[in-house]
Amino acid sequence: MKHSKSSRTKAAFHLRGCRVSPPLQQPWGSVCRIVEWIDEQGQISRRVVAADVTEDEVVATIREHVTGRKHVLIDDERQPRQVLPRR
Numbered sequence: 001m002k003h004s005k006s007s008r009t010k011a012a013f014h015l016r017g018c019r020v021s022p023p024l025q026q027p028w029g030s031v032c033r034i035v036e037w038i039d040e041q042g043q044i045s046r047r048v049v050a051a052d053v054t055e056d057e058v059v060a061t062i063r064e065h066v067t068g069r070k071h072v073l074i075d076d077e078r079q080p081r082q083v084l085p086r087r
Helices: 055-063
Strands: 015-020 029-041 044-050
Touching: 015 055, 029 055, 044 055
Parallel strands: none
Antiparallel strands: 015 029, 029 044
């Protein structure tokens, strides 16, 4: 992941955890990474980003995340969003 030297002007926000995968080669040729984070409510979110993503782009991805459809083996919209227990 590229490191960028920028001064962030937006207010800080709380995350319980965040990780960025190593570059993943997709079968059709492009390379990507998976950004995965746990917000302050304990909800897990994941987004696919370009392989050459910068730290600032990861922060923007997390800040601009909108809750979309949850994909599970049995697609049941009535099930609650995945939440980790608080310690």
